[in-house]
Amino acid sequence: MEIAKSIQEIRAQVAALKAEGKRVAFVPTMGALHEGHLSLIKMAHxxxxxxxxxxxxxxxQFGPNEDFSTYPRTTESDLALCEKEDVAVVFLPDTETMYGSxxxxxxxxxxxxxxxxxxxxRPGYFQGIALVVNKLFNIVQPDVAVFGQKDYQQFRIIEQMVIEFNHDIELLMAPIGRAEDGLALSSRNVYLSEQERVVAPSLYRALSYVEQQIKNGVFQPHLLLKHQQDELEAKGFKNDYLSVYSLDTLAPVQELEKGQRYVLAGAAYLGKTRLIDNLIFEI
Incomplete structure (x- = not known):
């Protein structure tokens, strides 16, 4: 496995792979790798x-009061996991490399x-993501890139960016990696206390319950969603959002139609940990 820290290095290494006739897949991460990330690498293979x-x-992509300084950084173990997963090259830039001074x-x-x-x-969040992914696509120039469904809004925005900026890249969306109790895997799960970790899967269970009721014929789920938010708050969550959205425009939908696909998404704080999750379904 090669490690590249400069733009010149990563471009040379990708060019060498392509010169050998190899199709190159790219998995952008912020490190603190877990099984969810590894599932993206496995799909890429x-x-x-x-x-x-x-x-x-x-x-x-971090706001003024968010966790940039404390975000988990586990570079040595990340590199070991990448090597175990037969990654060809790890691009390990610093901020000077990515943005200059x-x-x-x-x-x-x-x-x-x-x-x-x-x-x-999170004002400015997706502008920051679009900026860095656009840069990474221009630097790496892969044939295919893999993102996770857990951040579906991110995937949809990058999908549109690829179309409008004419990136010659195929995008793939990997299913959400989950723990045995249903909790969506996330690098931020390390912030959860032992007690919070027990409660955390309640967000997934709330989404699953709403999805089942919709499939049973509840096509105006407003009251159902409100009830689930109340249930989450009673368990110690501080709700951000919980609703059904258009899979294409990401606008909230009040009345559902047969034959259409939607994303049922929720976000909530549990202690200091922000949890997000979603389910994509068709009626």
Whole structure:
């Protein structure tokens, strides 16, 4: 496994892989790798001959009061996991490499797709993600890139960015990796106390219950969603959002229609840990 820290290095290594006729898949991460990340790498292996993983905690997607300084950084164990998963190259840039130190004259703006869900709660969050992913795509120039469904809004925004910016990259969405009790795997789960970890799967159970009721014929789920939010708050959660959204526009949907696909998504704080989860379904 090769490690690249500069743009010149990663470009040379990817070019060498492509010169050998290999199809290159890219899995961008912020490190603190867990089984959810490894499932993305495993999917990438099914669609490509060589895998590139980036590890970079992107400051542009953290708000002023968020956990950039305390975000878990486990580079040594991350590299060991990548080697075990037969990753060809790990791109390990620093912020000087990604953004330079001079004045910036350009930014990325997003309309509509970041109005609700995490975009509504975390101003600037998806602009920061779009900026760094756009940079990474231009630097690595993979044939395919893999993202997880847990961050569905992120996937949808990147999908639109690929279309509008004409990136010649195939996007794949991997299913949500879950613990045995249903909790969506996340690097931030390490923040959960032992007691909070027991309660944390309640968000997934709330989503699953609402999904089942919708499939049983509840096509106006507003009261159902409100009841589940009340149940979560009684268990110690501080709700951010819990609703049904258009899979395409990410706008909230009040009345559901047969034959349509939706994303049922929720976010809530449990102690200091922000949990997100979603289910994609068709009626």
């Amino acid at each position: 099914k669609h490509a001959d060589a895998i590139v993983v980036s590890i970079y905690v992107n400051p542009e 001079g004045k910036k004259f350009f930014s990325i703006e997003i309309e509509e797709l970041n109005t609700y869900l995490d975009g509504g709660s």
